[in-house]
Amino acid sequence: MDSEIYGHLIRRFWRGLILIVAITTIGTLTLNAQRKSAYEGSVYLAVAQAPQSAISNQPVYQFGDYYSIQGSNYLADFVRGWLKDPATLEVILRTAGSGLPDKPLNSLTRYFSIKPSGTVGLEIFHTTANHDETNRILTATQQVVTDKLGVLQAEGLYTDFRIIPGAVLVKERKPDPVVAGLIGFGSGLLLALLVILILSVTVPKRS
Numbered sequence: 001m002d003s004e005i006y007g008h009l010i011r012r013f014w015r016g017l018i019l020i021v022a023i024t025t026i027g028t029l030t031l032n033a034q035r036k037s038a039y040e041g042s043v044y045l046a047v048a049q050a051p052q053s054a055i056s057n058q059p060v061y062q063f064g065d066y067y068s069i070q071g072s073n074y075l076a077d078f079v080r081g082w083l084k085d086p087a088t089l090e091v092i093l094r095t096a097g098s099g100l101p102d103k104p105l106n107s108l109t110r111y112f113s114i115k116p117s118g119t120v121g122l123e124i125f126h127t128t129a130n131h132d133e134t135n136r137i138l139t140a141t142q143q144v145v146t147d148k149l150g151v152l153q154a155e156g157l158y159t160d161f162r163i164i165p166g167a168v169l170v171k172e173r174k175p176d177p178v179v180a181g182l183i184g185f186g187s188g189l190l191l192a193l194l195v196i197l198i199l200s201v202t203v204p205k206r207s
Contacts (some may be wrong), residue, residue, distance in 0.1 A: 010196065020195065021188030028184025035175040040127040041134040043142060044166035045079060047072040047120045072120035075158050079122060079145055084109040088144065096140035098133060112141070131170055138168045 010017065049072060082088045086108040090100050101108065113125035124141060128134045142165040153159050 013195075013199065017192040017195065020192045021185065024188030024191060025181060025184035028180050028187065029177060032175045032177060032180035036129055037175070038127050038129060038173045039131045039134045039170050040125065040173050041138045041168060041170040042123055042125045043138045043168045044117060045122045045124060045142070045145060046118070046164040046166070047075045047079070048162050048164055049160050072161065075149070075161050076116075076120050076122055078149075078152070079163070080114055082145060082148055083112050083114055083124065083141070088148070092137065092140045092144045095144055096133070096136040098137060127173070131172070134170045135168055138170075142168075 086100075086105045089108055089111055093100055101111075111126070115123045115125070117123040124138065126134060126137055126141075128137070142163075146163050146165070149158065149161070149163050
């Protein structure tokens, strides 16, 4: 039976199988320890309408809150589009004193991770290998988005709206040895299982 063959092989080669798991686990932990920390940053951008034009006493503005939210949503879509535009990204990185990555342009549309937050807010995430660089890029993002809104307002669009940026937060993200150890151990078990399967068809069973 196959189970008898596998049991026989495990008893026969158990030292080697344990060695495979140990080497894989230790190797993964060693590589993980050599990895540098990453610095993940985030900044919150809220879109709001200026209070003086939000609602009027005139009947035509009885739905002022609704149109304010709709306008804020449209402007939030503009901001999301800007942050996916490679040309805008180039301006942001130049403002931050960084260069444009040597990558295909279509991949730059995913340079920032953008998540909706609240009704008309966006949480912008970005990670680099340097604390100051992450901070500069997200700070420049605030500035460039505000400047681009100013261009729209100069053309008579969204004149009642404002971009309200939150504070930039940057946090060190260290490699997790526990996760690395589990990955190494699991990989070692799979490799040991593969060795058992190969041995089951190549090594003759002892009588």
